[in-house]
Amino acid sequence: MQLKFLIVGLFFLFVGTSSNDETMTWNEARKLTWADFKANPDPKSDAVALTASGITFGYSVKTSNKRIVGFTTTVEAHFYPDKSWYIKEKGDDYVLGHEQLHFDITELYVRKFRQQLERLVVNQNIKKQMNQIHVAINEALDKTQKEYDAQTNHSINVEAQKYWETFIAAELKNLDKYKSQ
Secondary structure (H helix, E strand, C coil), X not given: CEEEEEEEEECCCCCCCCCCCCCEECEXXXXXXXXXXXXXXXXXXXXXXXXXXXXXXXXXXEEECCEEEEEEEEEEEEECHHHCEECCCCCCHHHHHHHHHHHHHHHHHHHHHHHHHHCXXXXXXXXXXHHHHHHHHHHHHHHHHHHHHHHHCCCCCHHHHHHHHHHHHHHHHHCHHHCCC
């Protein structure tokens, strides 16, 4: 008997998602374009753009005689076009690069999540352990996204932006074994 659970964690906007929401899965070969940002800009925001991205996590456990004997997981970084927006008159390639890095940071935490899940050993508390990792990863992701925006002043600080681009590229490379296909 297999039980399936799907937990969706959308971090950046902290909005729920439904199965009807359009999503794009992170792909190394496919970078974001402004055409991917389909929501209307928030007139109350000072931002030029907003990237909605998050981690989708699902797992199944295999049981025998009411005991968990195995598990499988799926973890993906998603971009939500219908919740992402930009101001056309102000959106340029530089700002788009800043927004892409938000999505890349999401992928970085997907890789960290997969790495932690790989270390788990089958036991009767595996579902609780996976859920705890999921919560911790989303909290760390949120913290990193906020640090990125604070340190780069939402891309205005060019030197900090360059630092983050180099830093995230190195971190992604270090966890290349866990990258999304």
